[in-house]
Amino acid sequence: MTRFLAGRVLAGLITLVIFVTILFFLAEVIIPGDYATQFALGLDGAQLAELRARLGLDQPLLDRYFAYMSGLVRGDLGDSGSGASVSDTLKAVLPWTLLIFVYALAVAFPVGYWLGKVAGWKSGARGSAGLTIGSVGLYTIFPPLLVFLLVIFVSGLTDNQGMSALRTIFNQGRLSQDTAWFMLWTLGAFALGIGIAALVRSRHDRTLPRLVWVPLLIAGPFIVWAALGMGGEVADILAYLALPIVAVMILAVGEVVLVSKSTTAEAAHEDFVFTARAKGVRDKDVRDHHVGRYALLPTLSKLMVSVPFILVGLMIIEISFAWPKDGAFGMTVPGMSSALFTSLENRDTTVVVGGLLAVGLIVFGTRLLLDVLQAALDPRIRVGSRSH
Amino acid sequence: MSIEITASADSRGARHKARGAVWGRFRTSVPGMTGVVLLSIFAVMAVAYPILTRTVWDPKIYDPETGIDMVAVEKLYVDEVIDPATEVGRVDAFLADPFAKPGDIVEVITPAATSLRHPLGTDPWGRDVLAMLLAGASSAFVMAIFAAITTAVVSITVAAIAAYRGGWIDNMLSNFSGALLLLPVPLLMIILGTSTIQESIGPAQFGFIYGLLAGAGAAAIVVRTQAVSTMRRPFIDAARATGAGGSRIVIRHLVPHLIPLAAVAMLIGVTGAIVADAFVSFLAYGENRFSWGVMLNSAIRFPSLRGLFDTPWHVLIVGGVAISLLAASFYLVAIGLHTAFDTPKFKR
Numbered sequence: 001m002t003r004f005l006a007g008r009v010l011a012g013l014i015t016l017v018i019f020v021t022i023l024f025f026l027a028e029v030i031i032p033g034d035y036a037t038q039f040a041l042g043l044d045g046a047q048l049a050e051l052r053a054r055l056g057l058d059q060p061l062l063d064r065y066f067a068y069m070s071g072l073v074r075g076d077l078g079d080s081g082s083g084a085s086v087s088d089t090l091k092a093v094l095p096w097t098l099l100i101f102v103y104a105l106a107v108a109f110p111v112g113y114w115l116g117k118v119a120g121w122k123s124g125a126r127g128s129a130g131l132t133i134g135s136v137g138l139y140t141i142f143p144p145l146l147v148f149l150l151v152i153f154v155s156g157l158t159d160n161q162g163m164s165a166l167r168t169i170f171n172q173g174r175l176s177q178d179t180a181w182f183m184l185w186t187l188g189a190f191a192l193g194i195g196i197a198a199l200v201r202s203r204h205d206r207t208l209p210r211l212v213w214v215p216l217l218i219a220g221p222f223i224v225w226a227a228l229g230m231g232g233e234v235a236d237i238l239a240y241l242a243l244p245i246v247a248v249m250i251l252a253v254g255e256v257v258l259v260s261k262s263t264t265a266e267a268a269h270e271d272f273v274f275t276a277r278a279k280g281v282r283d284k285d286v287r288d289h290h291v292g293r294y295a296l297l298p299t300l301s302k303l304m305v306s307v308p309f310i311l312v313g314l315m316i317i318e319i320s321f322a323w324p325k326d327g328a329f330g331m332t333v334p335g336m337s338s339a340l341f342t343s344l345e346n347r348d349t350t351v352v353v354g355g356l357l358a359v360g361l362i363v364f365g366t367r368l369l370l371d372v373l374q375a376a377l378d379p380r381i382r383v384g385s386r387s388h
Numbered sequence: 389m390s391i392e393i394t395a396s397a398d399s400r401g402a403r404h405k406a407r408g409a410v411w412g413r414f415r416t417s418v419p420g421m422t423g424v425v426l427l428s429i430f431a432v433m434a435v436a437y438p439i440l441t442r443t444v445w446d447p448k449i450y451d452p453e454t455g456i457d458m459v460a461v462e463k464l465y466v467d468e469v470i471d472p473a474t475e476v477g478r479v480d481a482f483l484a485d486p487f488a489k490p491g492d493i494v495e496v497i498t499p500a501a502t503s504l505r506h507p508l509g510t511d512p513w514g515r516d517v518l519a520m521l522l523a524g525a526s527s528a529f530v531m532a533i534f535a536a537i538t539t540a541v542v543s544i545t546v547a548a549i550a551a552y553r554g555g556w557i558d559n560m561l562s563n564f565s566g567a568l569l570l571l572p573v574p575l576l577m578i579i580l581g582t583s584t585i586q587e588s589i590g591p592a593q594f595g596f597i598y599g600l601l602a603g604a605g606a607a608a609i610v611v612r613t614q615a616v617s618t619m620r621r622p623f624i625d626a627a628r629a630t631g632a633g634g635s636r637i638v639i640r641h642l643v644p645h646l647i648p649l650a651a652v653a654m655l656i657g658v659t660g661a662i663v664a665d666a667f668v669s670f671l672a673y674g675e676n677r678f679s680w681g682v683m684l685n686s687a688i689r690f691p692s693l694r695g696l697f698d699t700p701w702h703v704l705i706v707g708g709v710a711i712s713l714l715a716a717s718f719y720l721v722a723i724g725l726h727t728a729f730d731t732p733k734f735k736r
Contacts, residue, residue, distance in 0.1 A: 129418035140715035145708035
């Protein structure tokens with residue numbers, strides 16, 4: 001397992017270097033002008049040249065690339081045009097995006113997987129085609145429309161008070177960045193702890209009972225937060241992020257259903273299914289224990305491809321909540337996309353590259369996680385890496 | 389020589405039969421057929437727009453961007469001082485007449501309901517909704533077709549080269565695709581679309597760039613896996629043994645086996661392109677082309693000026709459902725193709 005993990009991480013590092021290289025030059029090509037362009041009307045030529053020299057924008061592209069890469073190795077993402085460090089900017093926006101991402105996927109994955117399994121098992125039935133078409137509809141729904149409908153729904157439900165209550169949370173500065181980071185660390189620690197416990201038990205060919213780890217994973221973090229006296233802050237954050245989380249969840253669940261349904265339907269024709277049925281195993285048990293377990297692996301590997309698209313959906317949803325800026329219902333989600341698109345307007349290439357790098361890292365991290373999960377669930381990979 | 393001719397004629401007949409079988413299986417797939425029906429409807433809409441504007445529709449009224457028809461007008465009493473610099477106050481009155489003073493009565497266009505002149509009504513700026521729907525269909529169709537063809541061609545090319553040459557070329561291409569996969573293409577296209585404010589890119593260019601990035605990234609990875617396993621199959625060795633050259637093996641023997649998978653990958657990729665394209669125009673960028681996103685833009689901006697429950701629902705739903713349905717129909721066809729190809733006979 002360690003060997004397997006090390007190999008994946010090394011291969012991933014090479015991919016990341018190529019990724020940053022593509023990103024750096026692509027940003028240079030597609031973003032017209034540079035940070036100084038926005039001041040072109042207010043400053044004269046000499047002042048503009050001085051500003052460019054101060055920001056290092058007058059250097060040749062290759063020199064800037066090598067300077068950026070050497071900074072990156074030291075963990076320095078460079079400075080934005082206004083002088084703020086890019087890593088500080090990202091540190092302020094990342095926890096919100098990550099919290100939405102984690103919570104939305106934590107609901108969408110199990111729900112979508114189960115729905116897809118049930119529909120794939122009865123893939124000939126009429127309701128099954130309906131579920132497929134419905135899932136495609138959820139997957140392709142235009143995010144701004146979804147966001148608008150959610151806002152209208154909440155406003156109607158709460159007699160126009162809901163959105164203003166959320167705005168109050170934001171305006172009073174009750175969204176603590178440190179708490180959000182702490183929430184993420186707690187969630188990560190719980191997931192890691194349960195993962196290790198499951199792995200240790202699986203070495204002795206035992207599994208962790210679902211009745212133990214599911215409640216622990218769901219309720220455990222909340223107990224920790226409440227015990228540390230952070231209950232109020234956490235409640236504020238979760239209430240504020242609830243709408244984006246629901247929106248991303250709706251978007252992601254369709255995709256998971258589609259993937260899980262097609263893999264289950266394929267697995268339903270395998271020989272071992274006939275054997276199990278011939279033995280007289282109950283239909284539901286064949287579906288859950290024989291086919292479900294077998295189809296879990298291809299489901300995970302196919303979902304790796306979907307992760308970037310779910311992330312794009314998440315960022316579009318973030319912008320949509322804040323749109324239009326002067327809107328009566330605009331709700332600022334202080335996440336990744338706000339930093340990315342503000343810096344895009346200012347032609348602040350360093351922040352754009354840093355932001356896209358963060359997006360790439362989230363995708364990379366999620367795929368690594370799914371990879372590890374897949375390896376842990378697949379006896380062939382587990383045994384193969386042990387015998388090496 | 390004569391043997392080769394009969395052999396190729398035979399294989400052509402077999403291929404023809406296989407094609408019939410694929411269509412036969414495709415027809416049984418409800419999602420696939422739903423997608424085909426939806427796509428045909430959109431295709432008719434896309435063709436109808438240029439015909440209608442050139443024959444019956446007066447561009448002054450029916451142009452999707454600049455057309456205006458003051459069907460429904462609301463008289464507004466301006467009760468507040470309007471500051472054009474900050475746009476505070478009755479913004480809608482200000483938009484109708486920048487020189488309005490308190491006490492004036494201003495005429496403001498409001499969205500109109502269905503009428504004979506405007507079968508789907510008009511939007512908050514007096515534009516015909518049906519014209520916008522049809523115009524959006526032709527622009528989205530051009531974009532989608534360019535995106536689809538580019539994705540398929542690029543992914544097949546990259547995958548075939550990687551699988552045929554193998555070694556360091558395969559390694560390099562795979563790493564490149566893996567790196568591109570970390571960068572969500574729709575996000576990049578949104579960045580590209582929003583950063584080129586001066587000279588926005590047209591639908592064909594948008595589709596082409598999307599296809600280039602998606603084809604070399606996610607699609608190439610999927611197709612490459614298939615290409616590598618195809619290269620290991622006995623008929624490739626057989627072709628080599630008969631003395632077939634590299635280009636012949638790739639074009640005649642390898643590529644036909646990649647087309648089904650590339651088709652599925654490209655149709656699913658187009659889904660993202662349509663949403664990204666609509667989102668760029670939703671954010672009110674991309675000014676020299678029209679897309680359905682503009683409809684949602686006007687439909688959502690209007691209630692933000694007037695109050696949340698003043699939404700022009702006909703504009704919002706028509707635009708939103710059109711984007712969703714076009715994207716969905718490509719995805720549904722992909723599902724149908726997947727079921728048609730993915731049978732034991734084809735897996736072998």
